[in-house]
Amino acid sequence: MAETTATPARPLVPVRDLAAFAVLALIVLAVFLSQGSVYSLRVMVEAACYAVLTLGLTIQWGYAGLFNVGVMGFLATGAATSMLVSYPTNPDFWNSPGPALVAMFVVKLAICGAAIWLANRAERIGFHRRLKGLLVTAVLIASFVVISWHMTHMADVIESQAGWVGGLGLPVILGWLVAGLVAGLVAWFVGRVCLGLRSDYLAIATLGIAQIIKTFLKNADWLTRGTLTVSPLPWPVPTPANGDFAFARGMYLIVVVIVMALVYLALQRAYYAPWGRMMRAIRDREDAAAAMGKDVTARRREIFVLGCVVMGIGGAMLIHFAQIYDPSGFIDLNHTFLIWVMMILGGAGNNRGAIFGAIFVYIAWTISEPIALWLFHTGAAYAHAWTGWNPPSDLDSRALQMRVFVVGLTITLVLRYAPRGILPEPEARH
Amino acid sequence: MSLLSIDGLTAGYGQMTILRDVDMALDEGEIGVIVGPNGAGKSTMLKAIFGMLTVTGGSITFDGTDITGIRSEKLAGHRIAYVPQENNVFASLTVEENLEMGAYTRRDDVSHVLDHVYEIFPDMKDKRRQPAGELSGGQRQMVAFGRALMIEPKLILLDEPTAGLSPMFMSVIFDRVIAINRTGVTVAMVEQNAKQALAIAHKGFVLAGGQNSYTDTGQNLLDNPEVARSFLGG
Amino acid sequence: MNALVFFFDNAILSGLIIGAIYALGAIGVTLIFGILRFAHFAHGDMMTMGAFLSLIFAVLLQSMGIHSPIALAFFGMFPAMAATALIAILFDKLFYKPLRDAGARPVVMVMASVGVTLMLQGVLRVFGGVSARSMYIGSPKAIFQFHLPDATRPIVLTEPQIILFVFTAVTVFALHYFLTRTRLGKAMRAVSDNPDLASITGIDIRHVVWATWIIGGALACAAGTLLSMDVALKPDLSFNILLPIFAATIVGGIGQPYGAIAGGFLVGLCESFAVFNWSILLRPLEPMFGVDFPSSLAIVPTEYKLMIPFVILIIVLIYRPTGIFKGKVL
Structure with missing residues (x-):
């Protein structure tokens, strides 16, 4: 319909936005006044990192309707990459045969990739279809054997002689950028396989890739020290090593807010640009968009990769702030579904909504922990006093599971009663 | 009237x-x-x-x-049946199952209606165990007609x-x-x-x-x- | 000969066991996918819930003073299946139906099912705790050993594994009978095939939706219970079991119950073959080849077991998105 393609008029005074952010400012102020600035700055930095992650998700779901259940995977990819780029070098590794092995690994990976690519195009150089199937299978198996043998060998050598590869010792900001690129690369592969199909498949595949990335990072001791964790991660600003937490966190917050603002401005421009309009057209009327000659799959891949780049950067910033890289710390709930709640509650497809949702939900999430514990302890105490019931010894860990329930409930309730969130998308959905 | x-x-x-x-x-x-x-x-x-x-x-x-x-x-309860232009058979169901689905709303014995439909479309009887999706376009149309006739429609x-x-x-x-x-x-x-x-x-x-x-x-x-x-x- | 028995126990048998579990789960997922047209992400936690319910019913039976040579959890499973089916219908009414009626896109339903799975997870862990527990209350697990003439090593089967195989076989036959011989079963296939035509034909979609949740819920409960009886009841199954089940569904072809069964066994066998240490089977052949095989020759280390369903999924999506049984590509 005609109004779909018309440029939406931007309201002069976004009353709803102003009101929402005013309330948010009051909440933030309350946190600062009650918890002190050191703690509050930590919450704010993490909230801002989540805001970047949410911005990445809101373009995938809000702009293009792509359901990514693997935010954690892209976040973790970004975190691991950035850690590798910026962590100080490990001289043991560089004095061992390790670098040569890694170089060989990359070469073999490239050769296998090229072989697979060629095998998939075998019919163009005159192979019969049946033969092509055999060829592809053979090449896939051969590549797998080559890569996995080399990797086992490489892991053994590096682990025994150097512990792990160590970092590259490059600037942190560069690490964040590379983090985005590598997360985008992973997304490109996933998108290539799934985006021609319906979005359910993408959901399943991203769920899988996230679990696999986590498993890999947990077990690849040679690359990332696995569960041994890496710390302290460097900061782009002075770390609080000298004890001045408020100042260091304040500086970090400034950096994160700058990144967030840059991402926001870029996405905001894209939303109103022809590119954003086309994305929404594809989301709402895929058939029509395809009939008009838009390459729906390629456009979707574009936005999926872009979203994951943003997530990679956000993930890197989040983990660097914690100063410890621990692959066991990547959790679906915190790093995928919480971000989902932030996005849909804030308003899918609305960049300001994403930022609002992220900060609001993150603060709620942080205070929900003591609240849940308090509720359960109080409840257990009363139950004990009245009925003599003894609470189970793992009451604390159970109490925290209540938050899983609340996250799930919020998703279903928002979908049903407020599908457009607190700050709805500027342009009406169809 | x-x-x-x-x-x-x-x-x-x-x-x-x-x-x-x-x-x-x-x-x-x-x-x-x-x-x-x-x-x-x-x-x-x-x-x-x-x-x-x-x-x-x-x-x-x-x-x-x-x-x-x-x-x-x-x-269907008013005995009106409709045959759409496209996708008018259940492709993975057999011809006979398609016809049975036509009578879904009926609780009585429909074997005489089935015989009646096979009388009008004798070809269908030979193909009754075949999935409707494997038939040619014209034959599918017959299955679609047959399915509609199963409620013994007035219209x-x-x-x-x-x-x-x-x-x-x-x-x-x-x-x-x-x-x-x-x-x-x-x-x-x-x-x-x-x-x-x-x-x-x-x-x-x-x-x-x-x-x-x-x-x-x-x-x-x-x-x-x-x-x-x-x-x-x- | 010992090597062969070891291979049978650790590769074929364990593959069939986990394959049967995947198959039972995938039947439900494929029916829901075919009829309600969305990937049901809450299936894994529905399995866990079913197992918990079975345990509760088993404890109830025990407290009533009932004893039996077969594990009580198995008897508790049947009322638990009914309860899970009811809860599944209730979830549909509360969370999915309103969205369907509002004309939500299928992917919104997927999201809602993620919400449901988190809610289930939360409730299960609040009430059930986060530690693993045994489904065997009272009597211990019976273990059967079958000795082959030439081998010192026996073929080992446990009680829950035998129950699982019998139950799966009965389910497959019952499902086949239901889908091809009964009015409602045929209607389910019809709706999965062509929902528009089904509604024109006057098929009551509500009944079909109910039947879908009943079958899906009951089988999820059975799969969860039998898996927990074989290993232990772990409340953190959820996403780890979901991926192989989705892989089985897509490999088998969406909306194809027989495909889901085949896919389940395929994924299960692939998993156990991939992590099996082939050198055990090859070592007796060393003199023949005159070479030394390395002591560990698994295709994939056990930690990366989850890779297998994912790789299968990716290969199927690239080369044959309709699956082996020609399902829908939605």
């Missing part, structure tokens, strides 16, 4: 009105054919009768009952039954439509092949731009030079 009478029907998809103030009446045992140029609202007419879109004005009366706005899944609505079929199969289809009609079923049919269709029609309705253009007996419409020039391609 007519079996089906439509008075001043105005209907469309959501906000978009396609039919404006259309009248149509069919007596029991008749074949009525709706013809007209593309986009005239022919298929919309059948969908409106079968409760598949919003009726904003007028009424549809069937067998003395007002059926305006009754949703399609309830119309059957056919949406372009010959669309996409070879000319040879078209005459077979028209022949089957006559055979169905002879068993006492009233037929309302939309057709692109207006000449052949009007030749077997008791009544013809020419729609243009969502409104009645001509209404007469099939033969009279064929003979009408005005109709022939505008709608039947000379």
Whole structure:
């Protein structure tokens, strides 16, 4: 319909936005006044990192309707990459045969990739279809054997002689950028396989890739020290090593807010640009968009990769702030579904909504922990006093599971009663 | 009194009105054919009768009952059957299962109806264990007709039954439509092949731009030079 | 000969066991996918819930003073299946139906099912705790050993594994009978095939939706219970079991119950073959080849077991998105 393609008029005074952010400012102020600035700055930095992650998700779901259940995977990819780029070098590794092995690994990976690519195009150089199937299978198996043998060998050598590869010792900001690129690369592969199909498949595949990335990072001791964790991660600003937490966190917050603002401005421009309009057209009327000659799959891949780049950067910033890289710390709930709640509650497809949702939900999430514990302890105490019931010894860990329930409930309730969130998308959905 | 009478029907998809103030009446045992140029609202007419879109004005009366706005899944109970133009068989079900699904709303024994359908479409009996998706286009059309006949309808609505079929199969289809009609079923049919269709029609309705253009007996419409020039391609 | 028995126990048998579990789960997922047209992400936690319910019913039976040579959890499974089916219908009414009626896109339903799975997870862990527990209350697990003439090593089967195989076989036959011989079963296939035509034909979609949740819920409960009886009841199954089940569904072809069964066994066998240490089977052949095989020759290390369903999924999506049984590509 005609109004779909018309440029939406931007309201002069976004009353709803102003009101929402005013309330948010009051909440933030309350946190600062009650918890002190050191703690509050930590919450704010993490909230801002989540805001970047949410911005990445809101373009995938809000702009293009792509359901990514693997935010954690892209976040973790970004975190691991950035850690590798910026962590100080490990001289043991560089004095061992390790670098040569890694170089060989990359070469073999490239050769296998090229072989697979060629095998998939075998019919163009005159192979019969049946033969092509055999060829592809053979090449896939051969590549797998080559890569996995080399990797086992490489892991053994590096682990025994150097512990792990160590970092590259490059600037942190560069690490964040590379983090985005590598997360985008992973997304490109996933998108290539799934985006021609319906979005359910993408959901399943991203769920899988996230679990696999986590498993890999947990077990690849040679690359990332696995569960041994890496710390302290460097900061782009002075770390609080000298004890001045408020100042260091304040500086970090400034950096994160700058990144967030840059991402926001870029996405905001894209939303109103022809590119954003086309994305929404594809989301709402895929058939029509395809009939008009838009390459729906390629456009979707574009936005999926872009979203994951943003997530990679956000993930890197989040983990660097914690100063410890621990692959066991990547959790679906915190790093995928919480971000989902932030996005849909804030308003899918609305960049300001994403930022609002992220900060609001993150603060709620942080205070929900003591609240849940308090509720359960109080409840257990009363139950004990009245009925003599003894609470189970793992009451604390159970109490925290209540938050899983609340996250799930919020998703279903928002979908049903407020599908457009607190700050709805500027342009009406169809 | 007519079996089906439509008075001043105005209907469309959501906000978009396609039919404006259309009248149509069919007596029991008749074949009525709706013809007209593309986009005239022919298929919309059948969908409106079968409760598949919003009726904003007028009424549809069937067998003395007002059926305006009754949703399609309830119309089997009124013994009206509808055969859509495309995707009109359950491809992974066998021919016989397709026919059984046609009788889903009936709780009584339908074996005699099944025999009756196989009488009209003898080919189907040989293929009854085959998945309907494996049949040719014309054969699928037969399965679709058969499925619709399973409720022993008083009125059957056919949406372009010959669309996409070879000319040879078209005459077979028209022949089957006559055979169905002879068993006492009233037929309302939309057709692109207006000449052949009007030749077997008791009544013809020419729609243009969502409104009645001509209404007469099939033969009279064929003979009408005005109709022939505008709608039947000379 | 010992090597062969070891291979049978650790590769074929364990593959069939986990394959049967995947198959039972995938039947439900494929029916829901075919009829309600969305990937049901809450299936894994529905399995866990079913197992918990079975345990509760078993404890109830025990407290009523009932004893039996077969594990009580197995008897508790049947009322638990009914309860899970009811809860599944309730979830549909509360969370999915309102969205369906509002004309939500299928992917919104997927999201809602993620919400449901988190809610289930939360509730299960609040009430059930986060530690693993045994489904065997009272009597211990019976273990059967079958000795082959030439081998010192026996073929080992446990009680829950035998129950699982019998139950799966009965389910497959019952499901086949239901889908091809009964009115409702055929209607389910019809709706999965062509929902528009089904509603024109007057098929009551509500009944079909109910039947879908009943079958899906009951089988999820059975799969969860039998898996927990074989290993232990772990409340953190959820996403780890979901991926192989989705892989089985897509490999088998969406909307194809027989495909889901085949896919389940395929994924299960692939998993156990991939992590099996082939050198055990090859070592007796060393003199023949005159080479030394390395002591560990698994295709994939056990930690990366989850890779297998994912790789299968990716290969199927690239080369044959309709699956082996020609399902829908939605």
